[in-house]
Amino acid sequence: MKFKRILEDTILNKLETSKKGIIVYGPRQAGKTTLVNDIITKLRLKTLFINGDQSQYVDIISSRNLNEIKKLVSGYEMLFIDEAQRIPEIGINLKIILDSIADLKVIVTGSSSLDLASKISEPLTGRVWTYKLYPISTLELTSIYNPIEIDDDLSERLIFGSYPEVFLYNSYSEKYEYLRKLTDAYLYKDLLEYGGLKSSNKIRDLLKLLAFQVGSLVSLSELATTLEMSKDTVSKYIDYLEKSFVIFRLSGFSRNLRKEITKMDKIYFYDIGVRNMLIDNLKPIKDRGDIGKLWENFLIVERIKSNEYKNRFNSNYFWRTHTGAELDLVEEKGGELFGYEIKYSNKIVRCPVTWKKTYKNSKFELINRSNWQEFLTR
Numbered sequence: 001m002k003f004k005r006i007l008e009d010t011i012l013n014k015l016e017t018s019k020k021g022i023i024v025y026g027p028r029q030a031g032k033t034t035l036v037n038d039i040i041t042k043l044r045l046k047t048l049f050i051n052g053d054q055s056q057y058v059d060i061i062s063s064r065n066l067n068e069i070k071k072l073v074s075g076y077e078m079l080f081i082d083e084a085q086r087i088p089e090i091g092i093n094l095k096i097i098l099d100s101i102a103d104l105k106v107i108v109t110g111s112s113s114l115d116l117a118s119k120i121s122e123p124l125t126g127r128v129w130t131y132k133l134y135p136i137s138t139l140e141l142t143s144i145y146n147p148i149e150i151d152d153d154l155s156e157r158l159i160f161g162s163y164p165e166v167f168l169y170n171s172y173s174e175k176y177e178y179l180r181k182l183t184d185a186y187l188y189k190d191l192l193e194y195g196g197l198k199s200s201n202k203i204r205d206l207l208k209l210l211a212f213q214v215g216s217l218v219s220l221s222e223l224a225t226t227l228e229m230s231k232d233t234v235s236k237y238i239d240y241l242e243k244s245f246v247i248f249r250l251s252g253f254s255r256n257l258r259k260e261i262t263k264m265d266k267i268y269f270y271d272i273g274v275r276n277m278l279i280d281n282l283k284p285i286k287d288r289g290d291i292g293k294l295w296e297n298f299l300i301v302e303r304i305k306s307n308e309y310k311n312r313f314n315s316n317y318f319w320r321t322h323t324g325a326e327l328d329l330v331e332e333k334g335g336e337l338f339g340y341e342i343k344y345s346n347k348i349v350r351c352p353v354t355w356k357k358t359y360k361n362s363k364f365e366l367i368n369r370s371n372w373q374e375f376l377t378r
Contacts (some may be wrong), residue, residue: 001167003140005035006309007131011107012039016128021098021106021124023084026133027245027270028186032109033082035133045077046107052086062088066100069093070287078105085110086344091124100128111245132245135162135271137305138376147373155285158294161273172282179277187274191240202227204278206237210267211278214293215328217264217320238267245270250300253317253330255339257357261320268297295344299367300329302376307331326351327364337362348369 012023024032036328040047050057060072061081073079077333084090090108097106104152108128119304141150160166163182169175187207188200197203204228210218224231241247247267254260269275272294276282285291300316307314314333320326327339341349343366351364368377 001144003031003136003164003167004032005038005133005144006137006140007133008035008038008042011035011129011131012042015039015043015105015107016159018129019098019102019129020126021094021108021129023124023128023130024107025130026109027135028111028133028189029157029165029182030133031269032111032133034164036080036109039107040078040080042309043078043105046075047078047080048073048076050079050087052081052083058087062090062093063091064093064096066096069097070101072163073097073101073104076104078107081106081108083111084108095124095127098124104273134245134301134305134308136164136167137225138302138373139306139309142377150247150373157289158272158285158298159276159282161271161276163271163273166273175273176282179273179282183274183277187244187246188267191244197237197240199294202229203237203241207246209276211269211275212239214268214275214290215266215296215347217261218267219264226289241252246274246302248301250316250318250329253319253332259321259323259354259358261322268300270301272298272301291344294344296328296342299342299372299375303329306376319355323354325354327352327355329369336378339364340375341366343368343378 007024008170011024014020014022024035048057050061057072058274061070062203063069078117081087081090085253087093094106094108095244097104138150141153145153160179163178164176166175169178188197188203191197191203192200192325206223209223209226220231220234223229224234227234238247238249242249247269249265249267251265252260252262275297276294281288288294304316312333317330317332318326318328319330319339326341328342329340331340335371339355339359339362341347341364346368349366355362355364364377
């Protein structure tokens, strides 16, 4: 099944109304190439396709030679560079193209910001629109399925995740094999190539530990001791994993350092299926003891997708005090605070008294099985 991505209309509009280039980041296998190909089909522009994984034209596009680049793109209306992080000096060369070839539309994708972001941030300031494409979001499913169908499919997504290809398979064995290949072949590729890491073993061990600690405070010192690595190395690896769109961190929210926990982060996965595959647990929901962790991770990442696709760029945190009061997600936007407690059951949970007293004008909401879709689509 093919899904229309929310970013499609956004990027089409920018390409039709702006002279800036487009950069699309996102995890491998999230559908970036498919998205761009759909855009090209709708625009009906003659497009030159360059793949950073292949050698053809890479020498020219990284040459800084405007005359040679002009010869290469002559006769084309659009330039599409896929896996651009693999192309040497891509930032300065994109700057040359955007500054010197006014009528050429440019769209670039990258599966990792490890190398690409550092190369393009300064040369391309003010010259590009930047977007992130995630695995399929609940918001995108609403264009195909009704609320009952989405709820019926929830248990599958909590086990196998939301990568586009997962939706193509019906059997457990097909989904298992896809996720196994994804975690083995793609998860560490950019880390090993651009992070200067020599082996995936330590990364996989670290990810497995993080997968078991979803929703918990993460101690870098404990991870370092368990993995027999330095704390700085663990911190570096986590940073690389974030830039490769495997995991993300939430920091503790605080305006009163004596009461609130801020020194440790929580770490979540961009895709639940990847998380489950790392711990080799694709058991049905009824047989799991970690449904609370899955539900929390799922709703937080889905909320992040939804907010970003709707251009609501909040600051995201968790909140916890030393006495045990907590909120799973805190959003700070427009000077307002919104606190959310996430529960898989429909048990009634009240707003923590400490939160209400400390942040008197803040909002609180319980998110559970009865209102989760509304939370992700409003």
